[in-house]
Each structure stands twice: as C-alpha cells, then as structure tokens.
Amino acid sequence: MSGVAKSSRDDAQVFSQGEVVADTYEIRALLGAGGMGEVYEAHDRQLNRRVAIKVVRNNVAADYLLREGRALAAIHHAGVVTVHTMGRHRGIAFLVLERVQGISLDRLIEERRKHSERFAVGEAIELLVAVADALTIVHRAGLTHRDVKPANVMLAPGGRVVLMDFGLVLPHADRAGHRTVAGSLDYMAPEALTGELAEGAAHLVDVYGLGVLAFELLAGIRPFDSAEESTDVYRMKMSSPPPAVASRRSDVPDRLSTLIGQMMAADPNERPQTAEAALWQLRSIRDRRGSAATNKPFTVLVVDDDPDMRTALALYVRAAAPGADIETIGDGRQAIRSVRRRVPDLLLVDLDLPDINGVEVCMLVRGMQLGDACMIVSVSGRATRADVELLTQLGVRSIQKGPSVMNELVQLVQQMRPRS
Amino acid sequence: MADGQEWDIDSLLAAARIDFAVRLPLRIEEIELLATGEKWAEARREIHKLRGSAATYGFEDIGSTAVFLEDLLLAADGAPSPDARLRFDEALRDARAQADRAAQEGL
Numbered sequence: 089m090s091g092v093a094k095s096s097r098d099d100a101q102v103f104s105q106g107e108v109v110a111d112t113y114e115i116r117a118l119l120g121a122g123g124m125g126e127v128y129e130a131h132d133r134q135l136n137r138r139v140a141i142k143v144v145r146n147n148v149a150a151d152y153l154l155r156e157g158r159a160l161a162a163i164h165h166a167g168v169v170t171v172h173t174m175g176r177h178r179g180i181a182f183l184v185l186e187r188v189q190g191i192s193l194d195r196l197i198e199e200r201r202k203h204s205e206r207f208a209v210g211e212a213i214e215l216l217v218a219v220a221d222a223l224t225i226v227h228r229a230g231l232t233h234r235d236v237k238p239a240n241v242m243l244a245p246g247g248r249v250v251l252m253d254f255g256l257v258l259p260h261a262d263r264a265g266h267r268t269v270a271g272s273l274d275y276m277a278p279e280a281l282t283g284e285l286a287e288g289a290a291h292l293v294d295v296y297g298l299g300v301l302a303f304e305l306l307a308g309i310r311p312f313d314s315a316e317e318s319t320d321v322y323r324m325k326m327s328s329p330p331p332a333v334a335s336r337r338s339d340v341p342d343r344l345s346t347l348i349g350q351m352m353a354a355d356p357n358e359r360p361q362t363a364e365a366a367l368w369q370l371r372s373i374r375d376r377r378g379s380a381a382t383n384k385p386f387t388v389l390v391v392d393d394d395p396d397m398r399t400a401l402a403l404y405v406r407a408a409a410p411g412a413d414i415e416t417i418g419d420g421r422q423a424i425r426s427v428r429r430r431v432p433d434l435l436l437v438d439l440d441l442p443d444i445n446g447v448e449v450c451m452l453v454r455g456m457q458l459g460d461a462c463m464i465v466s467v468s469g470r471a472t473r474a475d476v477e478l479l480t481q482l483g484v485r486s487i488q489k490g491p492s493v494m495n496e497l498v499q500l501v502q503q504m505r506p507r508s
Numbered sequence: 509m510a511d512g513q514e515w516d517i518d519s520l521l522a523a524a525r526i527d528f529a530v531r532l533p534l535r536i537e538e539i540e541l542l543a544t545g546e547k548w549a550e551a552r553r554e555i556h557k558l559r560g561s562a563a564t565y566g567f568e569d570i571g572s573t574a575v576f577l578e579d580l581l582l583a584a585d586g587a588p589s590p591d592a593r594l595r596f597d598e599a600l601r602d603a604r605a606q607a608d609r610a611a612q613e614g615l
Binding site: 393403406407490 | 517528553563565578
C-alpha cells in the first residue's frame with residue numbers, strides 16, 4: 089500500500105482468519121496493511137493454490153482497486169504480478185492476485201545496510217534491467233505505475249523480479265487522476281509532488297522512481313532525505329542536482345552513474361523519455377561490462393573448510409585453466425562477502441561448512457540475481473537427495489567428492505572457458 | 509604462470525597427493541585425541557573432512573573407513589553408546605593402519 093495516499097488506519101481487519109471469501113478463498117493470514125486497505129494470504133479451495141487477496145476500506149479506494157485490477161489484467165509478464173479475478177464479498181470489493189513468495193527489495197537493501205554490505209555493480213544492473221523491463225511492459229499497456237520503489241519490487245525464487253502494488257496505477261490518458269498527489273515521497277518526481285504532469289509525460293514519474301531506486305541500490309542511501317516536509321523535499325529536488333552515484337563508489341561505471349543522474353533529472357524532459365530507453369541503456373552497460381570481462385582472467389572461488397580439499401580443487405581448476413585467478417576460502421560467511429566484492433565465474437562450494445552451510449551459501453548467492461554470471465557447483469561428500477533437489481532448483485550443479493571430481497571439474501571448466 | 513612457465517599440473521597433483529598421504533597419520537591422531545576427549549562434534553567434523561579429501565585424493569580405503577566412522581557418529585547423535593564406541597575405536601584403528609601404509613608409500 090502506498091505512502092502519501094494513506095489515511096489513518098482502522099485496526100479492525102476487513103476479513104478474519106478462516107473466513108471463506110466468495111465461497112472460494114479461505115483467509116489464512118494478513119500479509120500487510122496500509123491506510124487504504126489490506127492484503128491477505130488465502131487458499132483457493134477450487135484450484136488448490138495459494139493466492140493473495142487485496143481489499144480496500146472505502147469507495148474511493150475501491151475505484152483504485154478496480155483500476156489496479158484492470159491494469160494488471162492488461163499485462164502478462166513475469167515481471168508483473170498476475171491478477172486472477174475481482175469480486176465482492178459482504179459488499180467489500182476484493183482483488184485476487186498471484187501470491188508472490190520471496191523477499192522485497194527494500195528488505196534486502198535494509199539487510200545489506202545492517203551488515204554494511206553493498207550490492208555488487210553487476211548484481212544491481214541485473215535487478216535494474218529486470219525492473220526497467222517490467223516498467224516497459226506497464227508503459228506499453230498505456231499505464232503509469234506511480235509508486236516505483238524497492239518495497240514494491242519482489243525478488244522471487246528462480247531469479248524472478250516482480251513489480252508489485254499497482255494501487256496508484258493510472259492510464260496515461262487520465263488527466264484528472266494525474267492531478268492527485270500520490271506516491272512515496274522519497275521516490276516521487278518533483279512534478280508528481282505538485283501534481284503538475286505534462287500531457288503525455290506521466291510515465292516519466294516512473295523513470296524518476298527507477299532512478300532513485302537505482303541510486304539507493306548502488307549507494308546504499310537515498311539521494312534526498314524525506315525526513316523533511318514534502319515542500320522541502322520538493323525544493324531540494326528542484327534546486328539541487330541529483331548526487332552522482334560514481335562519487336559515492338568508484339566501481340560504478342561513469343555511463344551508469346550518468347544514466348541514473350539523468351533518470352533523476354528534475355526536468356522530466358531531461359530524463360530518458362521512456363522506461364524502454366532506460367532499459368536499452370542498462371542492457372548496453374551490462375553487455376559492455378560483460379565484454380570487458382572477457383579480457384579478464386577466469387575467476388574461481390573455492391569454498392571448503394578442509395585445506396586439503398581446497399588445494400585439490402584449486403589444482404583441478406588449474407589443470408583445465410592454467411591462468412585462472414583462484415581464491416580459496418574456508419567458511420561460508422567469508423565466501424558471501426567475497427562474492428559481493430567480486431563475482432567469480434565459477435563458485436565451488438562444499439555443503440558441509442562450519443558456520444552457514446553450503447546450501448545457504450548457494451541460496452544467498454542465487455538471491456543476488458547474478459543471472460548466469462556465476463556458475464555454482466556444490467562439491468560435497470554427503471549431499472542428501474533433498475539437498476540435491478533444492479540445489480537443482482537453484483540451478484546449482486552437484487559433484488560428489490571422490491576420485492571422479494578431477495575429471496568432472498576439468499570437463500566443466502573446459503566447457504566454461506570460452507566464456508572467459 | 510606469472511613467470512611464463514607452463515604449469516606442470518601432473519607434478520603438482522602428484523606432490524599434493526604425497527603431501528596429503530604423509531599427513532594422514534597426523535589427521536587420524538587428531539581424531540583419536542578428539543575421541544579420547546569425547547569431543548564428538550569436532551571429531552565428526554574432522555572425520556567428515558577426511559572422508560571427502562581421502563576419497564578425492566584417491567585413498568578410497570581411508571575414505572570408506574571415514575564413511576563408517578561418520579555414519580556411526582551421526583547415528584549416535586552425540587556420544588556413542590558403549591557398543592558403538594567399541595566399533596568406532598576398532599574402525600579408527602583400521603584407519604590408523606591405512607594411514608600409516610599410505611604415508612609409507614608416500615615417503
């Protein structure tokens with residue numbers, strides 16, 4: 089549920105746990121609540137699946153719900169939450185949505201902040217490409233999201249990045265709606281703060297939101313401080329040029345820093361004129377980094393608490409890739425820190441590690457949304473069938489410790505080397 | 509390599525295997541000490557490591573003995589029963605003999 093549009097919250101839940109909505113959806117838990125309404129997890133008794141049910145508290149908000157439902161119904165894309173149906177129960181309008189499991193980007197940013205860890209540049213670019221891709225689809229459907237922010241981006245299993253909460257969505261053509269001030273202060277474009285959107289330029293508030301999100305991902309902080317009153321934030325956004333991400337961290341390519349600055353331009357005419365334009369630039373930056381990487385050595389991270397295994401694995405890699413840059417590490421936490429610092433082409437990880445186990449390491453690395461930038465291989469002496477199944481789902485290859493490790497590893501590295 | 513030499517990987521692998529073999533008795537001794545001190549969690553961890561690396565370096569007899577030892581400790585889930593302890597000690601003696609043989613061959 090979205091920021092400025094919130095009103096005071098009524099603590100009583102609209103639906104109660106166990107209640108069956110419209111003879112079909114059994115309410116299981118409250119997932120979240122805001123000023124405008126609530127989102128529940130429910131079980132669809134007909135189709136035997138989990139769903140999310142969104143309800144609103146009043147008729148004005150019901151209009152938003154209808155708008156959200158219709159907007160989502162117009163879009164079919166992995167990066168946008170799917171709507172199943174709409175209905176009424178006890179006179180209350182509700183929207184049935186796909187239940188997206190995962191972690192929201194704002195929580196992930198907060199986790200990293202707590203541990204003084206940053207998103208790797210490659211990881212941030214992959215996330216931005218995914219969000220820009222989803223926004224492109226939304227804009228092509230003639231809609232403006234109006235609340236692009238990390239809290240509305242879910243990271244789901246399988247590397248899926250999903251744009252959520254279309255509660256403030258508006259058709260580009262809705263002139264009256266665009267005069268309503270709505271969104272979340274930190275991520276709102278200056279023109280959205282005043283409700284003065286130029287005709288045909290409403291979607292540029294989403295480009296601005298994407299820019300702020302990008303800045304936060306890379307810098308770890310937001311560019312403007314919303315502790316101020318909204319008028320002060322507006323003044324800041326209008327009078328100060330957006331800070332450059334590259335000034336916060338030296339590993340951000342200048343092109344990316346410039347693009348993020350352009351997306352956050354106070355004048356909408358100075359931003360990339362569509363989400364798609366931003367998307368193509370992001371892809372180009374990603375691809376250029378990829379081709380620059382082809383001149384870099386093949387990088388390998390070996391994680392095993394047994395020094396003898398580390399030696400053996402490093403030698404096997406060396407046998408197939410003599411010039412490989414190999415780092416060896418004895419525990420999982422250090423491995424995660426290392427991957428965040430530099431994403432290896434190949435990560436070899438033991439499952440039985442003393443602090444966080446290898447399966448968790450694989451899950452955390454997959455959660456970094458590195459795409460195919462990092463091949464993960466578990467090398468274990470005692471993987472259970474459940475471990476192997478989970479690892480397979482995570483796209484992790486498994487090798488059993490033993491005399492065949494060398495051959496398997498040499499073959500694998502030789503297959504991978506053309507990439508490096 | 510930085511100095512332009514080709515990696516003689518076979519020699520390096522052979523050297524690593526010998527290095528592993530000559531240190532095997534020390535690894536068994538460490539497990540014996542942990543077992544004597546009834547530090548079963550640490551003992552299991554060391555046995556687990558030995559299981560993986562021995563099999564990988566091609567010492568499959570020690571690897572198999574380590575599998576037996578680890579399974580025994582996993583089943584005990586802590587201190588083994590007196591009967592299990594007897595079997596544990598017996599297997600550890602086997603491992604010691606296998607390690608000594610491997611070290612001799614290595615030297």
